[in-house]
Every structure is written in structure tokens, then in C-alpha cells.
Amino acid sequence: MDENYDTVAIIRKEIFNLTDTHVIDVKDPENALDALMFVLAIDAEKCSRNKRQNY
Structure with a gap:
């Protein structure tokens, strides 16, 4: 959302890949x-979290 609360982008994850x-x-x-x-940024955080859990 921007400063006017308008949608800037729609982001979705495809699940069948x-x-x-x-x-x-x-x-x-x-x-x-x-x-x-x-x-x-979200993907990098997810990767970092997974690496910490594997130790």
C-alpha cells in the first residue's frame, strides 16, 4: 500500500511448483x-530462518 492506502502490488506464491x-x-x-x-527480503529472511533451525 502507498501513503493513500492504494494497492501498489499483489504478490502471491504459486503452490504447485x-x-x-x-x-x-x-x-x-x-x-x-x-x-x-x-x-x-521475505525470501532471504525465510532462508536465514531455515539455516538457523538446521544447526
Whole structure:
């Protein structure tokens, strides 16, 4: 959401894939990089959490 509470992007995870696959639908192309960085940050946190649990 932006400062006007408008939807900037819709991000969803496809569940029937062998790897994590995300679909990012961006309303305004200027926000595409922000949406991608958001997904990458979530994925990095998930990977870090999994590595800590395996020790």
C-alpha cells in the first residue's frame, strides 16, 4: 500500500511448483523494483530462518 492506502502490488506464491515461485502484479511500473525487493527480503529472511533451525 502507498501513503493513500492504494494497492501498489499483489504478490502471491504459486503452490504447485518444485521451487518457490512468486507472481508479482504491479499496478504502476515505477513500483516494480520496490515490490521485487519486498519479495526478496521475505525470501532471504525465510532462508536465514531455515539455516538457523538446521544447526
